[in-house]
Amino acid sequence: MKQYDINHDMRYLQLLAQSFPSIAEASTEIINLQAILNLPKGTEHFLADIHGEYEAFLHVLKNASGNIKRKVNELFGNTLREQDKRELCTLIYYPEQKLEQVKQREADINDWYHITLHQLVAVCRDVSSKYTRSKVRKSLPCDFSYIIQELLHEHTEDHDKAAYVNVIVDTIISTGRADDFIVAIANVIQRLAIDQLHILGDIYDRGPGAHIILDKMRHYHSWDIQWGNHDVLWMGAAAGNDACICNVIRLSLRYANLATLEEGYGINLIPLATFAMDTYGNDPCEEFQPKMTGGAAAMDDKTKRLTSLMHKAIAVIQFKIEGQLIAKHPEWKMDGRRLFEYVNYEKGTVEIDGKEYEMSTCHFPTIDPENPNKLSEEEEILMQKLHHSFMVCEKLHKHIRTMLQHGCMYAIFNNNLLFHASCPLNEDGTLKEVEICPGEKYSGKELMHHTGMQIRTAFQQDSDPDEKQYAIDYFLYLWCGPDSPLFDKSKMATFERYFIADKETHKEEKGYYFKLRDDEKVIDHIMDAFGLKGENRHIINGHVPVRTLKGENPIKANGKLMVIDGGFSKAYHNETGIAGYTLVYHSRGFQLVQHEPFTSAEDAITRGTDIKSTTQIVEMSNRRMLVADTDIGQDLRKQIEDLQELLYAYRHGYIKETERKK
Structure with a gap:
């Protein structure tokens, strides 16, 4: 049995005991955390150099860089026409606006509601499958939390359960809450499709809507930013x-x-x-x-x-x-x-x-x-x-x-070093x-x-x-x-x-950073200096647009450096030949999504257009990565160790169990 220094840790253990006042509660939490460790890792999205292009940026958040469209295709395959799948995606991206259009068009709106609600629940069930029920519950709007939970976790293969689910859907429609429910579940789908958003700098300048982007980010569920030169310019102006x-x-x-x-x-x-x-x-x-x-x-x-x-x-x-x-x-x-x-x-x-x-x-x-x-x-x-x-x-x-609350000059997430532009170097590749x-x-x-x-x-x-x-x-x-x-x-x-x-x-x-960043040894030296360990580690930058028209490759240094400024800004479209990148890091590995120019939100709503995106596999894992393989996994293992020490303290009489106050 592991030996603990209980006396040294007593003050901390007493604080921990306030949250888990009994052996039963501490044990239950250990079981819960161990289970979470074995879920697939959440999907991270990396974007850079948005430069005020708010419509394209917000659309990429809504469609999860094309991931929602991919899930709709996988779920419904040939059972839905392409036009119907396109309409369902648009409804998820822009529920309020699309509903107005549908209600002007549909003769039997209740029939449309019934079909569409079942489809939305299926999509929501799919995007929520890699999360705990607790995490999904925290993402749900208060008004529909219980109802969505019931619909997500009841399957219609069982005849009795199918009747139960149909009654819920019928009642949502008959009480006049269908529109509100559609808006709510569409927003849940958008939220669960991106677990963590990383912005590698330059929200500001060139495009018309940096303020609109930051209004959105103030209420976004989980994001960080590594400040870019244009962000710092505006910070200086505000200072x-x-x-x-x-x-x-x-x-x-x-x-x-x-x-x-x-x-x-x-x-x-x-x-x-x-x-x-x-x-x-x-x-x-x-x-x-x-x-x-x-x-x-x-x-x-x-x-x-x-x-x-x-x-x-x-x-x-x-x-x-x-x-x-x-x-x-x-x-x-x-x-x-x-x-x-x-x-x-x-x-x-x-x-x-x-x-x-x-x-x-x-x-x-x-x-x-x-x-x-x-x-x-x-x-x-x-x-x-x-x-x-x-x-x-x-x-x-x-x-x-x-930006100060969510940002810094650099960050390290899951063995990936993120910064906007450069780590200054000497001519020989050493740190300057x-x-x-x-x-x-x-x-x-x-x-x-x-x-x-x-x-x-x-x-x-x-x-x-x-x-x-x-x-x-x-x-x-x-x-x-x-x-x-x-x-x-x-x-x-x-x-x-x-x-x-x-x-x-x-x-x-x-x-010299820009001159030497194709050199794998130089990139390794930088990652060593920042404390990144192992083989599966990377530097991810923005700042310098990748000119695909000139044959430039965003993947450098034998895959160890990724430059993901693909030119969101319209000012760069003629240079880059594309309209931005999203780097997606999911449980299977890295994929680079290359976006074509976005027309407008209005066009997406009226005609069902979407950002056309092509996906390049950057690096795939030989096994599915779990929460246990991530930074969160390290934190959870430490929490489990602490709870195990608390159990030891309870069982050996160092701390007395108490009843939770009702």
Whole structure:
């Protein structure tokens, strides 16, 4: 028999005894936990770089990356026509909207209800089969919890049970609750189809609905996020970093995507528009035309013109404020990026890395050549107004708190290391030391951890004021600093792309992580440093779109690294040739689901269209993985050990059994 150090553990055991006050209750819990260990592992879904494409993202959640459609096909096979299976799937994805359509069409709605309710119960029974009854019960809506449990666990093969089930279904219809029940069970199916959602960064920018995505995630049942560079940019803006505020507004204007700023968060851009028209009204601003994807395609000429003026106005302010911050922090070693200081305003040239280049424009009415990074009086007033808008936006701060609650720089789940972009490396593939604060250098896991702590410092009320201000400033380095794990390039060539025609200056040399990540030994070295054990381990990243049109493969380093940025954003569709990936990790192994562009939710409801997806098997296990093989399994085994020690304490008189208070 195992020996226990009861006296050492007594305080903990007494606390545990409050939850399990008798041998019977402790034994029952051990039996329950042992049973759970032998269930199939839950299905994990990994997505990256959603970039505000809320309709496509929400649809992928609703259809579980095509998994619900696959289950409907398996369940009903040739017993249902393709059109009927498509309609059933659409009902599961969009129950309220589809019901309205069906009721206008069906002559005998009660007959349709009867057939459809049985079909939905069959689908729900299938997706719930790998979970305990307790877990399924916790997923059920209060109004229909008992009824759904009865329908899930009673089978119609038995004549008496079939009559019992039919009476339940008939009563749901006769009491006028069929619509509510359909909505409820459709939502349960969606919820159970994805056990855990991992978002590998970049909810924000480019697309129109980052705020809609975060509204959804605030109430999503189980998810985590590894912050991306665009997320951190918005976090910096919410923390009060004016350079980040300018970048957020500039990117929104560049992609003609003001919905998140104006409609989502109520940021008032009228002062910027007024300033831009007054200051740049005679400037053609050709370099600042919005990208002709997404929102820009629907713009009239007048709106495009105003957008271009605002775009240039905020870009100039951004470069000034960045110059000020870089000068304030020489430890960042970014002095070469204070580019307004290197402009010859008479000749119309700029010096970069010791070489002189002609600028496409040198019309900067707010710049004092003697002090080029100083804001004009009007720019100061404008920035005060924009800063105030970001600071008082309750919804933005609520969303940033949500990302702080569910996120970090990296995570390890079931022997998979998740981070958005990079783990900075030296040329020889060893982990690179990066200075986060003056005198504080870290690499690998410690770098990721302390970077995350630095981000949190910017939002803590009890932070030292100087440390908090540095943390707020540091968001700019995280966005564009050469050794930032969220950037890891030689420079961010925004200035050059706007003002210099010579494309040689537009090149951003990638860090060694991106150059060496096909090397299996390098990836093994990183995984060793983060404490991943065994052969079945992986790194999963987003950040860099995989250009399938150019033959790029998302699977690298002999299967040990998976890059799952497939281009959710419409801005990338022409480059990647697809519209996003979902990496699915279920009890049989890994599958990579490749999505084609999504038309719209309205199209899905009216015509039954779905995201067309193709599945690539990445890695399959030779046996079905169980909960026992997961992180949760490790936790459950520890709980079982603790309960066994509690049983020992009861049986040997260290702790007395008590009756549970009624």
